[in-house]
Amino acid sequence: MSDMDRDVGVEEVLGKLSLEDKIKLQTGKDFGRTEEFPDAGLKGIRLVDGPSGLRLTEHGVEKAVPEVAMPTLSALANSFDEECCCEVGSAIAKQCLSQDVNVILGPGVNIKRNPLNGRNFEYFSEDPYLSGKLGAAWINGVQSNGVGACVKHFCCNSTEPGRFYVDSVVDERALREIYLSQFEYIIKNAKPYTLMTSYNRVNGEQTASSKFLMTDVLRKEWGFDGLVMTDWGANDDRIAGIKAGVDLQMPHSDTAKVADALKRGALTEEELDNTTRNVIALSRKFKDQVREKVDHKAQHQLAVNAASKCVVMMKNEDFVMPLRKGDKIVVVGPLAKKPHIGGTGSSKVNAVYPDSLCSVLDRNGMEYRYYPGFSMTRDTVDPLLEEQVIKNIHYDTKVIIVAGTHYMTDGESYNRESYDLPRNMLHLINRVAALSKRTIVVIQSGGPVSTPFRDNVKGLVYEGLAGEGSGEALYNVITGKVNPSGRLSETWNDQIDSRWVRDSVTMGENLFYDESIYVGYRYNDKTGLKPAFPFGWGLSYTDFDYSRVVLTKKKIAKGAGVAVTLTVTNKGYTDGADVVMVFVADKTGGAFKAVKQLKGFAKVCLKAGESKHVRIDLDAAAFRFWDTDSHSWQIDGGEYDIIVAKNAEDYIKVLPLTVEGEHVSRDRSDELPGYYDLEGGLHLKEGEFEKLYGRRFPAERKKGDPIDRNTFLWQIADEKPFGKAAKFAYNRICRILDAVSPDTRVMLDGLIPKSSLRSLLMTGFIKEQSVDGIVDSLNKDKSGIKKLIEKMGL
Numbered sequence: 001m002s003d004m005d006r007d008v009g010v011e012e013v014l015g016k017l018s019l020e021d022k023i024k025l026q027t028g029k030d031f032g033r034t035e036e037f038p039d040a041g042l043k044g045i046r047l048v049d050g051p052s053g054l055r056l057t058e059h060g061v062e063k064a065v066p067e068v069a070m071p072t073l074s075a076l077a078n079s080f081d082e083e084c085c086c087e088v089g090s091a092i093a094k095q096c097l098s099q100d101v102n103v104i105l106g107p108g109v110n111i112k113r114n115p116l117n118g119r120n121f122e123y124f125s126e127d128p129y130l131s132g133k134l135g136a137a138w139i140n141g142v143q144s145n146g147v148g149a150c151v152k153h154f155c156c157n158s159t160e161p162g163r164f165y166v167d168s169v170v171d172e173r174a175l176r177e178i179y180l181s182q183f184e185y186i187i188k189n190a191k192p193y194t195l196m197t198s199y200n201r202v203n204g205e206q207t208a209s210s211k212f213l214m215t216d217v218l219r220k221e222w223g224f225d226g227l228v229m230t231d232w233g234a235n236d237d238r239i240a241g242i243k244a245g246v247d248l249q250m251p252h253s254d255t256a257k258v259a260d261a262l263k264r265g266a267l268t269e270e271e272l273d274n275t276t277r278n279v280i281a282l283s284r285k286f287k288d289q290v291r292e293k294v295d296h297k298a299q300h301q302l303a304v305n306a307a308s309k310c311v312v313m314m315k316n317e318d319f320v321m322p323l324r325k326g327d328k329i330v331v332v333g334p335l336a337k338k339p340h341i342g343g344t345g346s347s348k349v350n351a352v353y354p355d356s357l358c359s360v361l362d363r364n365g366m367e368y369r370y371y372p373g374f375s376m377t378r379d380t381v382d383p384l385l386e387e388q389v390i391k392n393i394h395y396d397t398k399v400i401i402v403a404g405t406h407y408m409t410d411g412e413s414y415n416r417e418s419y420d421l422p423r424n425m426l427h428l429i430n431r432v433a434a435l436s437k438r439t440i441v442v443i444q445s446g447g448p449v450s451t452p453f454r455d456n457v458k459g460l461v462y463e464g465l466a467g468e469g470s471g472e473a474l475y476n477v478i479t480g481k482v483n484p485s486g487r488l489s490e491t492w493n494d495q496i497d498s499r500w501v502r503d504s505v506t507m508g509e510n511l512f513y514d515e516s517i518y519v520g521y522r523y524n525d526k527t528g529l530k531p532a533f534p535f536g537w538g539l540s541y542t543d544f545d546y547s548r549v550v551l552t553k554k555k556i557a558k559g560a561g562v563a564v565t566l567t568v569t570n571k572g573y574t575d576g577a578d579v580v581m582v583f584v585a586d587k588t589g590g591a592f593k594a595v596k597q598l599k600g601f602a603k604v605c606l607k608a609g610e611s612k613h614v615r616i617d618l619d620a621a622a623f624r625f626w627d628t629d630s631h632s633w634q635i636d637g638g639e640y641d642i643i644v645a646k647n648a649e650d651y652i653k654v655l656p657l658t659v660e661g662e663h664v665s666r667d668r669s670d671e672l673p674g675y676y677d678l679e680g681g682l683h684l685k686e687g688e689f690e691k692l693y694g695r696r697f698p699a700e701r702k703k704g705d706p707i708d709r710n711t712f713l714w715q716i717a718d719e720k721p722f723g724k725a726a727k728f729a730y731n732r733i734c735r736i737l738d739a740v741s742p743d744t745r746v747m748l749d750g751l752i753p754k755s756s757l758r759s760l761l762m763t764g765f766i767k768e769q770s771v772d773g774i775v776d777s778l779n780k781d782k783s784g785i786k787k788l789i790e791k792m793g794l
Contacts, residue, residue, distance in 0.1 A: 009041075010280045014273065016040035019262070022269075022276045026242065027253040031232075034248065034279060045283050047150070047229075047250070051106030051122055052342050052467060053349035054095040067095045068299040068468060069349035071307050072342050073107055073138075074446055075464030077124040077489035078538075079309040080579045081603050082137035088306050089141025089149070091299050096147045098294040102286045103148040103194055106347075109135040109182050110198075112447065113158040113519050115496050116416040116504040118409075121343040121446030121465050125489040126520030127535065128178055129598045132185030139190040146289055148193030148282065151186050153231060154207060154218070155179050157198040159503060159511060160415050164233075164756040165710055167201040170513040171692045173591075175202070176626035176633075177517055180217070187222045193282060194227045197246060199234045200511075204698035206710075208249075209240035219245055227278045236709050239267050247275040254772075300353045304469030304476075309577075311477045312462040312486035313539040320438050320458035322480030322541065323398060329368035331358060332389050332428070333402040334376045339463075339470045340404050340444040345412025355471035357402060357442075364475070376406060379422035386428055390435065398438045400478070401429055410446030410465065415504040419496045420450050429453045442474060448492040451532055462488070480541060485577035485603070487538035487647065491521045494532050497681070509700040514689040515682055516675060517594055521648040525595035526678040535598075536581050536647030542572030542608065546580075549644050549653040558635045558661040561619040564644055566652075568614055570606035577605045580652075581645045582616050584623060588638030590665030591625060592675040596643055618642070623659055628694070629666060637661035707778040709771055710756050 017025070017040055029035045029044060036044035049055040052072045056065040070076075070088045079085070089107075096104055108122040109131045124131040139149040156168035156179050170179060186192060195218070197208040207213055208230045218224045229248040235241045238253040239261045261267035313321070323329065336357045342348055361368055371389045375382060393399060403425040409416055420426070421443075433439045433456040440459030443449060444466075454460055461484075463474055476482035503511055518526050521535040549566040556562050564582050582600035586593045599622035602614050620635065627634040642655040669676040672692055674684040690697060701711060 009284055010277050013037075013040050013042050013280045013284075014277060017042075017276070019269065019272075020259075022272050023255045023258045023262075025279050026247065026258065026272065026275050027238075027249045027255060028251040031251045034283070042280060043283050043287065045102045045279070045286065046100060047103045047105060048096070048099075048101045049106075049346040050092060050095070050104045050349070051108055051347050053092055053351075054099060054101065054104065055347060055349055056099050056101065064348075064350040065099065066296075066350045066352045067294075068296055068303050069341055069351040069354070070303050071310050071467040071469075072121045072347075072446065072465040073124050073134075074121045074489070075310045075466045076138075076306065077130065077134055077310075078312050078462070078464060078486040079306070079603075080130070080134075080487050080489070080536075080601055081309055081485075082133060084306050084309050085134045085137040086141035086144075087302060089138040090145055091141075091302050093142040093145035093147040094292065094294050094299070096142075097145065097289070097292040100289075100291055101147070102289065103150055103282075104142060105150045105152065105196065107135050107138045107149065108152050109186065110153055110155070110157045111178055111182070111519060112490060113513070114415075114500045114503055115419060115448055115490070116500055117158055118160045118411050118413070118415045118446075119157075119343070119345070121410045122347055122412075126491065127489070127598050128182040129185075130489060130601070132182035132189075133601075135182060136186045136190035139186060139192050143190075143193065146286070148285065149190075150194040150196050150229070151183065151190075151192045152196035153198035154183060154195055155198060155213065156202050156207075156513075157200055158513075160413050161504075162511075163199045163413075165200075165509060166511045167204060167509055167698050168513060169203060169510050169693065169697055171516050171689075172628050172631070172694065173626045174513055174516045174519075178519055183218075184222055187218070187224045192226060193285060194229060195224065197228065197230050197234055199231055201698070206236055208235040208246050209237050209244050211244040214245040227282045242267060242275050243271055245274070247278040296352045300469065303467045304472045307463075307466035307469040307473030308476045308482045310464060310466055310486050311473055311482075311484050312464075312488055312537070313460075313477065313484040314462055314488075314533055314537065315454060315457070315460035316539055316541075317458045318437075320398065320440055321461075321478050323366070323478050325366065328394065328397045329361075329366065330389070330392060330397055330399045331361070331368050331370045331402070332373040332399060332432070333425075334372050334374075335404050335442075335444050336370065336400070336402040339402070340410075340465050341467050341470050342465050343410035343412070343446050344408050347412070349468075351468035354468040357400070357471045357474050360471045360475040364479075366479075373401070373428050374422075374424040379406065379424050381424045381427045386431065389428065390431060393432060393435045395436065396438070397436050398440065399432050399436045400440045400442060401425075401432060402442045402444065403429065404442075404444030405446065405449070416447075419448075426453065430456065433457050440478065442478075444470070448490050450494055451492070452494070454532065462486070480574075483541045483574050483576040484538065485540065485579070487536050487579045488533055489535070491524055491531050491535045491648070492533040492537075493524070493529065497523075499682075510698060512689060512697075514684060516689075516692060517592075518678065518682070522594040522597070523678075523682075525648070527681050528679055529681075531649070534647045534649040536579065536645070537649075538579070538647070540574075540576045540578065542570055542574040542576040544576075544578045544606070545569040545571045546644070546652045549655070551642060551655045551657060554656070555658040555660060558637060558659060559620045561617060561622070562642070562657060563618065564600065564616045564642060564655070566614050566644065567611055568604045568606065569611040570608055573608050575605075575607045577603055579603050579646075580614060580616065581647065582618065583643040583645060583648070584618065585641040585643055586623070586625070586636065587640055588636040588659075588663055588665070590636055590663060590667050591627070592668070592672065593625065596641075596648075625665065627665060630664075634664050635659060635661070636663050636665050638663050707775055709775055711775075 034045040142149040439457040552563040583596035585596040600616040
C-alpha cells in the first residue's frame, strides 16, 4: 500500500495494537474469520467460499446456508458477456451482505491447461484475455456493493491431485503470456480487494512464500495494494510468507514461530507491520457495511437469465430445434429430472430453488414422456432401462437425451478420469440416433467431452454446470423462448493429447508445462489439429451479416493502438445476440509465436432486421510478447494480421496491419525446433524443454531424503515404518469421514492419499505444532507418530 493511498485510520489502529495483537492479526481466528480488536476499533473480517454463490458453513465442508446457485464460472464464460458476469457478481455480493460476509473467495481465473483438471468448472477459460475480461467484470459487480472479491489461485494451479506438493515447471514466456496475464489485467482494471495464493510451487518456489510473485510482480510491477492471503493450509513457512508480502495465512499459522522469529531478528517488526497494515486496511473497508435482506426469488430469476445466455447450441440440423407444442417428445436421462448444477467441493452451493427440464416442461404444459434410460451412479449398460426408451421411439419422435458427466466427476481435490461420457450414455445415444432422425443431445459437464456421436444426431446443446436456473434456461433455449447466444470458451477436440492424461494422473513432484504458450486453441492452430468444435463456436436461430469491416489505421507506431469497426446486421426474423471476436496474428518472425491470439470481442444484441455499428479497440498490449532476453514486454515491429472472426476457425475478414519500429525478438529455431514446427503435435527432442526453461529443473525428493512438511504421503508410504503410520492415520481419518456427506467424502478421499503433510492444516482442526510433531517423529522417533495421531483425536 502506498503512503499516498494509505488510510490515516490504518496508522491510528496500528498504533493501538500490541506486538502480540499484530502477530495474531496475520493469521485466522478460525476457519473463516480474522481476529478482532474492539478496543483498537478493529472488526474481524469474514471470508467465505462462493464463486457460484455464497457457501456459508460452520465447519467449511458440510451443508451450507441455502442461497441461489448461479452458473459456475465455466458456464458463465460461455456467455462472452461482461454485463452478465457483472450482474452475477453483484447478486452474489448481496448474498454476502445478507449474512454479514465481507469477502467472497472468488473468482478463480486459472487457465484451463488440462481439460481433465477436476476444478476446471471453477475457472473461466483456456484463454487469458477472455478470463481477464470476464473476471474483472465479475469482480466489479461484487465490489460495487462494498463486498470484497478474492481473485485466485495465484498461480499455475492446473491439477487437483497433488496440488499441495506439485511444482509447476513453466518457462518464462508461458508464465507471463498465459498464466499471469489474466491476473495482471484484473489487478490493473478491477482492483480486487484481495488475492489468494495457490497451493502448488512454481519453478521451485512455494507461491505463498515467493517474493518474486508476491512483491516483485504483484505489488511493484502491477501496483496491487490489497491484501494477499494463502489458500487454506497453503503456506509452509509463515516467516518467509510475511517477508514475501503475504499478509494473512488461513485458516491459522503458528504464532509462536512468528514471535520467536521477531525475537531472533529473523523477522523485523517493520515487516510484520507491512502485513498488519493490509489486514487493517481491508477491515476498515467494511466498517460501515450494513446487513441487507436478499430477495431469493429475484435472484433465482437472475440465475435463469444468466444461464440462458450461457447455453451453447452446438448443432441444429434440419431445424430440429426449437421444439413446438404438438411435437411428440421423449425426454431421457436422470439429469433431466435432477440436473448437474455445479461441481463438488468448497464451491458447492446449497441451492434455494433448483429446477429441472422436466419440472419446467410440466409447468408450461408441454406433453412428453420421460424414461431414465441409464444410471448416473455406474456406467454399465442396463438393457431394461434402454429397452424402455427404444420401444417408445417412432420415426417422428423428438428425443431429448440429457447426458453428462457422472455425479461428482467435476470436483475439488481430484481430476476427471476420462475425457469421454460414460459408456452407458454413449451406448444409448447411438441406439436412439439410429432409430430417430430427430435426436437432440444435451450435455451437462464442467468442461469439454468427446462427441463421437455428433454426426448421427440432429441437435447438440452444451449447458455446462449452469446453476439452479439450469432447467428453465435449457427449456428457454430448446423451445425458442430465448435465442441461444452462448459461445464455447474452450476448444472441444475429439480426443485429448496423451500428455494431458499423463499430467492428470501423475504422482510425480514436478509437473512440466512443456507445451509452453501452446494451450487450447493455440495448440490446435500450431499443430493443425482440427477441433470437433472450435473455441468461440455457437449457433443461433437467426443469421448475422457483417459489412464495412475495416481498421481505423493500417499502420501504427509501437505502443499505439488501433480499432476494428464493422456493421453487424441481424438478417433473420428472430431477435438475437452475436459475438464478434478479434484475433491478432503476429507475422513478424523471430521468437516462436502463437498463430493467433484473442485480443478483443463484443457481444451485440440485435432485433430482427436491425443493424449496429461495432467498434472493438486493440491497445498496445494486444501486440506484445514477453522477451526472455530483456525479461520484459516488447513489441516486434513488422507485419500483423487482424482477424475478425465468428470463432477460432470461421473468419469474417483478415485485415493487414503494420507496426512501425525495430524487430527485437530473436530466432531460436535452431536450438528449439520443436517450438517452431508443431505440425502433427508437440514432438520435442530430449532436453529441448530444459533449454527453453533456461535452468536446471527443480530437484525432486529421493527415497531416503529427510521428511519435511511438503513431503507427500505417497512418497513415504513404502518406507517402513512410515507406511504403517500413514495407513494408521488414514484409517482414523476415514472414521471421521463416515459422518460427512457423500460429496464431501469423495472430495476428501481424493485429497488425502495425494496430499502433503502440510495439507493437514487446511482442515482448520490440526495445528502447525502437530504437523511439525509428525515431521519430527518421522525423522527421529518413528514410533512416536502413533501417539501423536492419537493425541490429535484422529
